[in-house]
Amino acid sequence: MTWLRKPWVGPLAFVVVAFVAFSLPPYLTGDRLQARVQSDWGPHFPLLVVHVVCASIAIITCVVQIWPWFRGRFPVWHRRIGRVYVFAGVLPAGLSGLVIGWMTPFGPVAQVSNVLLAVLWLAFTGLAWRAARRRQFRDHRKWMIRSFVLTVSIITNRIWGAVAFLLLADRVPEAELPHTIAGIATWTGWTIPLLLSQWWLERKPRRRAAVEQREAISVS
Template sequence: MTWLRKPWVGPLAFVVVAFVAFSLPPYLTGDRLQARVQSDWGPHYPLLVVHVVCASIAILTCVVQIWPWFRARFPSWHRRVGRVYVLAGVLPAGVSGLVIGWMTPFGPVAQVSTVVLSVLWLTFTLLAWRAARRRQFRDHRKWMIRSFVLTVSIITNRIWGVIGFLLLADRVPEAELPQTIAGISTWAGWTIPLLASQWWLERKPRRRAVAEQREAVPV
């Protein structure tokens, strides 16, 4: 089967489902104390719940959207899932992310990173939506790849957080450690994957253009 030629689909889906299964449940209880990010600002918790729930919808649907076999085999469902990704996932998660990012307790470095990430996430997704509506499928694919990279950057963020802790735990004062790690992981979590995706989009343009024409799906 065609989808078997894309060996990354299965492992990616497994990682995403496992991440959501681990991250989402504490925010479905209504217990503020179970939130992994604590803040004294009153609206922070409900906005955080909205962000986590909607971001979970975004990351799950995005995996389906970039699956070439599903996109080619079920174009109508590709469009429907795409609407869920944008309207129930990225838009509410991105807007709530802007607010809670601005009010983050992890310092100004993480604050700027989260706000910039949210703005780019919303922008890339809306540009992908507009390109699809205009039937500009090559541009749609490029913007969606960028949107997808920012959607899953929460996973790479956690990886950089672990690396930062292992490298800095004995070198940074304990009081400064959370903000230091947050500053490093929030920036590295999305900038490195985004730069890597841009490099991938720009390599071998002729071969990629042919592949894009074959995979284009009307919306």
């Protein structure tokens, strides 16, 4: 089966579905006490619900969007799901993320990271959408990869948060621990994957150019 040629699709889909199944339900109850992030600011909970629900839509649809087999087999559905990803996922999730990121209870380090992440997420997705509309599909793919990385960065955020807790729980005063962990996790959660994706995007053209140069030399 051709779709099996991309062995990362299955594990990625499993991780994303498991993460959404764990993270989303508390925000569908209407009970602010079940939210995993608590704040005294009144609008925080409804905005957080919008952010979590729409980000869940984004993270699920983006897995389908980057699946090469699906893109090639169902181009019409790829475009339709792309609209859902942008307008029902990233756009409302990013805008609500800007506000709750600014009002985060975890201090200024996490605040700057959350706001910058939301801005870049919206920008990368908008540039991917514009490139697709202009039929600049090579640019669309690059911007979409960056958008995808920021979409799934919430998962790596949690991983770095767990690592930071294990390393710092006995070294940082208890009162400072939540802000410290949040500051580390929010920055490493998206900057490291984004830098790696940029390295990968730049490496592929260099490898292709090197192969073409070797082929030209062998022919001559």
